[in-house]
Amino acid sequence: MKHIFYLRKELRGLSRSQVAKMLVRKLRPEELWQARLVQAVAFEGSFDLAEEKEKCKAGSFSEDAAYEKSADYWAAFGEGESPCACLVMNHFQARFDGHVVGLGGVGGVASLPANRRGGAVRACMQEALRGLYRHGDALSALYPFSTGYYQKFGYANGVESRLWEVPMGDLPQGDFGGRVRQLFPGEDLAPLLAVYNAFYHECNLSVLREVYDKELLEKDLLKEKRYIYLWEDEKGEPGAFCIAGRDGDVLDMRTDFSARNGFLFRDARGFQALLSFIRRAFLSNFKTVRFALPAWAAVAPLLPECAHMKRESFFNGMVRAVNVEKLLGLCACKGDGVLTLEAADPLLEENNAVFRLSFREGTENQVERVQEKPDIRLGTGELGALLCGVHSVEALRWMPQVKVENPAAPLAQVFYPKPCHVTELF
Structure with a gap:
C-alpha cells in the first residue's frame, strides 16, 4: 500500500495508542463520498448519502496517475473504517520569479466533531505536503478560517488585497477610445484569458490557466443575472x-x-476605459461599483475622486514553502552575494536545515546544505511569503518568528516586494 502512512512521533500531542491507530491515505474515486460526508457534518451542510455514493461509482484509479488529476483527497482514519478528517489538495502550475512551479492549494479541511483536537487534521496536512514534496512542488497556499491555526502547519499570511467600493459618479469619465461589447453565453471567452495573462504575467503565485474560468462555460450567466463586458482597443x-x-x-x-x-x-487605459463605460451605462441603475484587486495594483491615482469611496484590506490567503531548497534555487536575487538561512518546518523534516544560497547576476543560484551559523532563522511560512514578494526586508523587524543573526547579510537582495497573488479559489 504505497500511499498508506503510519504516523508516529510526528503527531505531537497524541498518545501512543492514538498514534499507533492513526493512518492517512488518499481516497480512491469510489470513496470520495466519505470525505464529502465529513465535510457536510463539519460545515453543517446537507448530504444525500445515496446520491453521493452513486456519483462516486465506477471510474478507474491508478496510484501512479492519480497525481495528474486536478486534486487529491487525503483522509485520516482512527479506529473505525471511515475517515475522521479530510482535506483536498488541489494541484496547480503557478508562476514564481520567471519560473513555473507546482503549487498545492489546500481546501475542504474538515474533521468530525468527536475527533477534533486529536491530531487528525495535522496528520492529513503532513502527508499531503509530503506528497507535494515528493512530486517536486515548491509552494502551497490556503484560505484560512483562522490564521493562528494554520501557522502551526508552517503557513504565513499572503499579500494584502483591497476591496474597493466606489460611487458611480466618482468613476472616470471621458473618451478613452476603443469599444465595449457584451459577451453572451456561447461566445468566445479567449479575450478574458488574454487579459488575465497580461495582468498576472509577472505575478508570483498566479496560476497558469487554459481558460479564464471553466465555470463560465458550464453555467448560464443570464439565469444568474451576471453579465460580461469587454473593452477592446482600436486594433x-x-x-x-x-x-x-x-x-x-x-x-x-x-x-x-x-x-x-x-x-x-x-x-x-483599460482600467479607466471600462470604468468610464460602467459610469455611463449604469449611473442610473446602481449607487456604487465593487471590485477587489491585489494591493500592488495602485489604481487610486486613476480615480478622479477618492473622498467618498470605501476601501478595505484583507489577506489573500496564506502561503508556505514546500521545498525550501528548490525555492531558493529559483528565487530572483539582486546582484551578487551569499546568504545563509536556517529553515524551520513543523511538518516536513526535509526542510529543517541550514542552506547556503549563493547568487550571481546572470547565473543560476547555487544552494547547498551546510553546518554553520545562519544569517537568518525563519519558518517555511515566512520564507515562502518573503521569497514570493509579500514583504520587504524592512518588515523583518515586525516578524517575531524571524531572527536575524547577521544584519550585514545581503537580506535586501533576496527579500524584496514583488507582485504576488493567489488567483484560484479552493
Missing part, C-alpha cells in the same frame, strides 16, 4: 473586462467565494 486587442451582477444597489465585480465575478485590465 481589437482585449484590454479590460468585468463579470458583474447586482448586489442590492451595488454593481458587484469582486472575485471571492461569495461572488465569482471579476475585473481585470492590461493597463491604466
Whole structure:
C-alpha cells in the first residue's frame, strides 16, 4: 500500500495508542463520498448519502496517475473504517520569479466533531505536503478560517488585497477610445484569458490557466443575472473586462467565494476605459461599483475622486514553502552575494536545515546544505511569503518568528516586494 502512512512521533500531542491507530491515505474515486460526508457534518451542510455514493461509482484509479488529476483527497482514519478528517489538495502550475512551479492549494479541511483536537487534521496536512514534496512542488497556499491555526502547519499570511467600493459618479469619465461589447453565453471567452495573462504575467503565485474560468462555460450567466463586458482597443486587442451582477444597489465585480465575478485590465487605459463605460451605462441603475484587486495594483491615482469611496484590506490567503531548497534555487536575487538561512518546518523534516544560497547576476543560484551559523532563522511560512514578494526586508523587524543573526547579510537582495497573488479559489 504505497500511499498508506503510519504516523508516529510526528503527531505531537497524541498518545501512543492514538498514534499507533492513526493512518492517512488518499481516497480512491469510489470513496470520495466519505470525505464529502465529513465535510457536510463539519460545515453543517446537507448530504444525500445515496446520491453521493452513486456519483462516486465506477471510474478507474491508478496510484501512479492519480497525481495528474486536478486534486487529491487525503483522509485520516482512527479506529473505525471511515475517515475522521479530510482535506483536498488541489494541484496547480503557478508562476514564481520567471519560473513555473507546482503549487498545492489546500481546501475542504474538515474533521468530525468527536475527533477534533486529536491530531487528525495535522496528520492529513503532513502527508499531503509530503506528497507535494515528493512530486517536486515548491509552494502551497490556503484560505484560512483562522490564521493562528494554520501557522502551526508552517503557513504565513499572503499579500494584502483591497476591496474597493466606489460611487458611480466618482468613476472616470471621458473618451478613452476603443469599444465595449457584451459577451453572451456561447461566445468566445479567449479575450478574458488574454487579459488575465497580461495582468498576472509577472505575478508570483498566479496560476497558469487554459481558460479564464471553466465555470463560465458550464453555467448560464443570464439565469444568474451576471453579465460580461469587454473593452477592446482600436486594433481589437482585449484590454479590460468585468463579470458583474447586482448586489442590492451595488454593481458587484469582486472575485471571492461569495461572488465569482471579476475585473481585470492590461493597463491604466483599460482600467479607466471600462470604468468610464460602467459610469455611463449604469449611473442610473446602481449607487456604487465593487471590485477587489491585489494591493500592488495602485489604481487610486486613476480615480478622479477618492473622498467618498470605501476601501478595505484583507489577506489573500496564506502561503508556505514546500521545498525550501528548490525555492531558493529559483528565487530572483539582486546582484551578487551569499546568504545563509536556517529553515524551520513543523511538518516536513526535509526542510529543517541550514542552506547556503549563493547568487550571481546572470547565473543560476547555487544552494547547498551546510553546518554553520545562519544569517537568518525563519519558518517555511515566512520564507515562502518573503521569497514570493509579500514583504520587504524592512518588515523583518515586525516578524517575531524571524531572527536575524547577521544584519550585514545581503537580506535586501533576496527579500524584496514583488507582485504576488493567489488567483484560484479552493
